[in-house]
Amino acid sequence: MSNEPNIQYQDHRQAVLTLLEKRRVTEEMVHKQDMPHHDLVETLVRKQNLARIQLLLSEMAPAEIAEMLEILPDADQLFIWDQIDERRKEQVLPGVSVSILHALGKRAFKNDRARIKAFELFEGRMREIQVNTQDDLTNAKPIWIDLVDPSFEERTWVGDAYGIELPDPDRVSDLESSARFYVEENGEIHLRSDFLLDKEDVSRNVGVNFILHQDILFSVRKEELPVFRLQRLRAFSQPNYVSDARDVLLDLYAADVEYSADALEDVYQGLEKVGSHVLSKQMTDEEAAKMLSDIGQEEDLNGRIRRNVLDTRRAVSFLMRSRVIERHQLDDAQQILRDIESLDGHTTFLFGKINFLMDATVGFININQNKVIKRLTVLSVVFMPLNVIAGIGGMSEFSMMTQGIPWPISYTAFTIGMVFVAWITFELLRLAEKREKLKLNK
Incomplete structure (x- = not known):
């Protein structure tokens, strides 16, 4: 059995x-x-x-x-x-396992379409609360309430339940830089942070508003983010992963740094592919244009990562200075700052590599243009004596010199002479080029 x-x-x-x-x-x-x-x-x-x-x-x-x-x-x-x-x-x-959590964290649940999610602690793990009425919120003890693209009615509905005013995610960009992190007189802690959203077709920074009020973390944003899904999966699966709302906030910032590091690895891989083409012996103008486009995309992503981790550093530093987090959470905050410090070196290195590849690609374009100009120069030198001869042949003296000779014979001889002069000029140019190469090899 x-x-x-x-x-x-x-x-x-x-x-x-x-x-x-x-x-x-x-x-x-x-x-x-x-x-x-x-x-x-x-x-x-x-x-x-x-x-x-x-x-x-x-x-x-x-x-x-x-x-x-x-x-x-x-x-x-x-x-x-x-x-x-x-x-x-x-x-x-x-x-x-953690690897599967990462894979699942990069895509949405079917019920992620719900714009209001609330989470509570149960037996050491975070679990989602089914939110259908306002009583579902007030009767439970959530540590995190997450709102994705909420309507005015939904923001008012949740705000009335806890006596706070939730911001409109469409207007977060109107806030001044100095108002990104502040504490209200009633003790509410407001943070406005950017989180990286890296997709195959486009990368951008998405603004998220956080409010810490009565040991509850409120987050308001315009769209779903992989960082938030990954944090929920970890808190669902790992016991004692979070203990309160401040832990959730710090873990979101830590996951954002980790997500930025993964995006940096993608930049490394993208630049390696570009570098293998740029450092090849030959490159057409079309290939160079494609390389410049790819380098521009990697540079844009690298810049957004740098901006994102800078914003995260400011937010974590604010939490430490304002003494919002507990003493045992200071170690986590300092570890986040150390991780950001290590990413700064990588982004600086990538900026240097991007500039090098950009200069090398532009150099290939200049070389191709020089080859075209060289061909035009050779043609102009070859045909320069012919132009002189043709000018002489067009004068009246030529007809006087060939008087008595049938014109087909005279003009045929004149054409053969022009071709002979062009061939001699071309051979002299080739000889001069060979001598120049010999001097360079010596």
Whole structure:
């Protein structure tokens, strides 16, 4: 009897793996087939596979699902995660590794579309509170209330529950620099910080407003950020990861620094690809233009990372100076500042490398232009004697000199003479170029 659950788990896991493989093969076959109602058949096949996988996952224990996620490729991990019931995800998270947390943190939950999220501590872990009415907030003891692109009514609704005024995320850029960090007379602590959002198509800094009030952290922002998802996943899965609202705030800043470091690694990889092309022997003008565009994108991302970590340093320094954080949290704040200090050196180095690659690319463009000018110069030198001869031939003296000679013969001889002079001029230029190369080699 003791081996029965394990055998059942093996059967369920193997069945899920088989369905994943069948899903890939079947969808490829259906996608390639030319048949009537192709889209309908493809949708039907996909729904059948999803229904079977979801049924098997519902029969597996959370720890078994976490163990299965460890052996799946990244794409299958995300696919299986989307098929897990939302109510069971928090039960699965404690059993997954940090690497999977990172992968899941880079994409949104299905219920991330909810614009108001509240979190409380339960048995050492943070868990989400279902917020449907105002009583759900007031009856619970949240340590973090997160609002993503809230409407005026939603901000008023949450603000009335705790007696505070939540800012409009559309107007955070109107705040002056000096008003980014301050403390109200009633003890409310306000922070306005930038968080990096690095996507494949665009990178930008997103402003986030924080308010610390009555041991609750309120965060208001315009859009979802990977840093916030990653922090929630860690707090859900790891016991005693956070103990209060200040821990949540510091961990968000620490995760932002970590996210910036990951983005810097992407800049390194991007510049390595660019460098392999720039340092090649030859490069066309089209390739050079593409390289300049890639270098410009990496420079823009590097600048945003530098600005982001500078803003984080200011925020953490403010928390330390204003004595907002507890004594045991000072070590975490100082570690964040040390991490930022190490990133400063990397961003400075990357700026130097970007300038070098930019200069090298522009140098290739100049070399290509010099080659074109050299060809034009050679042509002009070759045809210069011909222009003189042609000028003489166009005078009346030429007709007098060839009087009595049929014009086809005279003009043919004149043309042959011009070609001979051009050939002699070209050979003299080649000889001069060879002598110049010999001198340089010596």
